[in-house]
Structures are given as C-alpha cells and as structure tokens.
Amino acid sequence: MPLTLDLGTEDLTRCRFAISPLCQTHEALRLLRRPARHGYHRGWLRRVRRTVAALDLSPLWLFIPPPGGYIPDFLGPPPDEPYPSIEDELARMRATDPALAHAEMARSLACTPGLAASPEGRAALDDPAATVRRLADHTEQAWHALLAPDWPRHRAVLEGDIAHRSRQAADGGLDALLTGLHPGIGWAGHTLTLCMYGEVADAQHADGRGVLLMPSVFVWPDVVSGFARPWQPTVIYPARGMGRLHDSGPPSPSQALARLLGHHRAALLTGLTTPASTTELAARHGLAPSTVSAHLSVLREAGLLVSRRAGLHVLYGRTGLGEDLIRGSGAG
Incomplete structure (x- = not known):
C-alpha cells in the first residue's frame, strides 16, 4: 500500500x-x-x-x-x-x-x-x-x-x-x-x-x-x-x-514581442523563466546593471513584472499578465 x-x-x-x-x-x-x-x-x-x-x-x-x-x-x-x-x-x-x-x-x-x-x-x-x-x-x-x-x-x-x-x-x-x-x-x-x-x-x-x-x-x-x-x-x-536552472543562456524573444517592447525589454521578460535579481540578469544578458534596472522598472510599471525582497536581493518575476504576453507572442 x-x-x-x-x-x-x-x-x-x-x-x-x-x-x-x-x-x-x-x-x-x-x-x-x-x-x-x-x-x-x-x-x-x-x-x-x-x-x-x-x-x-x-x-x-x-x-x-x-x-x-x-x-x-x-x-x-x-x-x-x-x-x-x-x-x-x-x-x-x-x-x-x-x-x-x-x-x-x-x-x-x-x-x-x-x-x-x-x-x-x-x-x-x-x-x-x-x-x-x-x-x-x-x-x-x-x-x-x-x-x-x-x-x-x-x-x-x-x-x-x-x-x-x-x-x-x-x-x-x-x-x-x-x-x-x-x-x-x-x-x-x-x-x-x-x-x-x-x-x-x-x-x-x-x-x-x-x-x-x-x-x-x-x-x-x-x-x-x-x-x-x-x-x-x-x-x-x-x-x-x-529544468531551466542550468540552461546555457536565456531564451530568445519572439520578433513580435521585440517589436512591441523593444529587444532588451522583450529579452528580459522572456528570460525571466524563474525569478532573478538585477545583477544576475545583467550578467546573463550582457547589459549594465543600470540599464537592466531601468528596463525592469518600465516592465513592472506596465504590470508585466512583480518584485519582492529576498534577503539582500530584490527578485523580479513575471506576473500573470506577463506570462500571458509571453505565451501569446510565441516566446519562451
């Protein structure tokens, strides 16, 4: 039994x-x-x-x-x-x-x-x-x-x-x-x-x-x-x-999503398959932390991301709206 x-x-x-x-x-x-x-x-x-x-x-x-x-x-x-x-x-x-x-x-x-x-x-x-x-x-x-x-x-x-x-x-x-x-x-x-x-x-x-x-x-x-x-x-x-924890790199955004949001914002949103910090995202995408921070702020203000503090870090993750946008564009 x-x-x-x-x-x-x-x-x-x-x-x-x-x-x-x-x-x-x-x-x-x-x-x-x-x-x-x-x-x-x-x-x-x-x-x-x-x-x-x-x-x-x-x-x-x-x-x-x-x-x-x-x-x-x-x-x-x-x-x-x-x-x-x-x-x-x-x-x-x-x-x-x-x-x-x-x-x-x-x-x-x-x-x-x-x-x-x-x-x-x-x-x-x-x-x-x-x-x-x-x-x-x-x-x-x-x-x-x-x-x-x-x-x-x-x-x-x-x-x-x-x-x-x-x-x-x-x-x-x-x-x-x-x-x-x-x-x-x-x-x-x-x-x-x-x-x-x-x-x-x-x-x-x-x-x-x-x-x-x-x-x-x-x-x-x-x-x-x-x-x-x-x-x-x-x-x-x-x-x-x-399953995506040890992926070699972030997934590429769809062309439609890149045209809508801009390439960097679309890449950041698509790549957030799991919550991550600004520092980690900067290293993953080859961008300056200040640039990543600015893009994340715009995505959060648009209701596509949510942030929460975890110890010394602030982690960003997709909201339900962000998930829907990824699925609808064919990305991720």
Whole structure:
C-alpha cells in the first residue's frame, strides 16, 4: 500500500512551505550517488565533477544507501522557520541528540548488508556524538564547494515555486495546491498519498503540526517524504522551473514581442523563466546593471513584472499578465 497521511483540521490550517539549504545539500549528494537519476542536472554535474573529486565525502557516503534505503533524517531535519540560514541549520544538526543519531544511523547502515558490522560502521555507531560532528563538518564543506556558488539562482527558483504554489492556493484553495505538487502525490478526502512509497511501521502520522512542503532543485524525479518520527511530516518535491536552472543562456524573444517592447525589454521578460535579481540578469544578458534596472522598472510599471525582497536581493518575476504576453507572442 502507498504511504498515506490523513490530515485533520489543525493540520490543514498549518501546512507551510520552507527552503532549506541543508536539505538541498544532502539532496545534491544523493543525486551524485544515483547516476541513473541525473536528468536535468547534467550541466551542473559536469561543472562540479572536479570539485567532487577533490572532496572527501566518504563519511557522508556511508549514510547515503542505494535507492530505496533510508538516509538519516538528522542530516537534513525539517527546518523550524521558512528561510533558515545554512549556519543555523548546521548548528541544529550538530546539536542532534546522540541517541537519536545512533538510532537513525543504525537504520541507515542496515540498508546495506554488512555495512553496520564494517570497521567504518562500527566506529560511527560507537561514538554517535563525534560522528554527528564529523558529518556536519563534511556537509559544511560540501555546501561551500557545491551549492554556495549557485545558491542565489537556486534560491530564486525555490522562491519562484513557492510564489506559484501560493497563487494556486489563493485561486483554488488547498485542493488546487496539493493536487498540483507532483504526479506521484495524490490528494483526496483529506488524505495525502505518496504513491512512490510503501507504508512503513514508523511512518509519521498527522498530529496537528501540519505538513511541511519543501521544493527542491535536486530531488527530481522523486518525491521524498520526511515522515519518520519524531520529525514533522514533510514532503520534498521537484521545484517548478528547475529544468531551466542550468540552461546555457536565456531564451530568445519572439520578433513580435521585440517589436512591441523593444529587444532588451522583450529579452528580459522572456528570460525571466524563474525569478532573478538585477545583477544576475545583467550578467546573463550582457547589459549594465543600470540599464537592466531601468528596463525592469518600465516592465513592472506596465504590470508585466512583480518584485519582492529576498534577503539582500530584490527578485523580479513575471506576473500573470506577463506570462500571458509571453505565451501569446510565441516566446519562451
């Protein structure tokens, strides 16, 4: 039977989104271990190949078993806030209760026959507190080497997904939101069904905390559940727009749109397949930031773009009118 979660009234009112750089790091590592699932990420994988070869990831590989195996939840616990920093998440990881870490590591090692009895497995379980610290240190190194350089782009895609899902919920309610997350996620009669999973004995059940929804740029084509006790029920799903994250360049605007808006404005509007900052757009289109800023202001005043602050950056994304204009012109 598939994994199901029956949501009560309190759960339905407490469903929330979050972006976790720590979870993204471990999803990236999980992708590196599963070559058959590379799909959209071949460009990123080519770029990081030498970086990966220079990293010592062996302590982490110990707890990333073959597909279908269990990865310890403390490596990427559901965040307590919507937009935690990597520093706060690593601090939380380092503070993991050793007893909980031991239980989750033992379960993970058991997925690979003989691994728990190996010298590496025994050493990890003999001193779980030290193992947690070591895993956190290696995770921090992986973050800085593999994700930090691209994080503004990744975060823009994740925030764009959340903005899109929020509009879905505003237009059609929770039903519209939950039915559109992923083909492998079912929603009917207050029951959330993860078709790619089987029911397990220690699966988390709804207890009024709601479900945490986290978009990911690395989880494709899967959906990952974080239903094991004691963590909040969590669903990690592929972010909308992740397929274009590592495109080599922006798409070209249609001739009709260029005649209407001017080439640069049409190119900027067409290229905003995911939210982006002025600096990123300037680099992508080979324009001065001041020129991009002026064009974005005109497009926003025309109702084609919306802007929102994300930390130190202001991100621009297409409005519904902007999307309609792109589709009507045959661009993008």
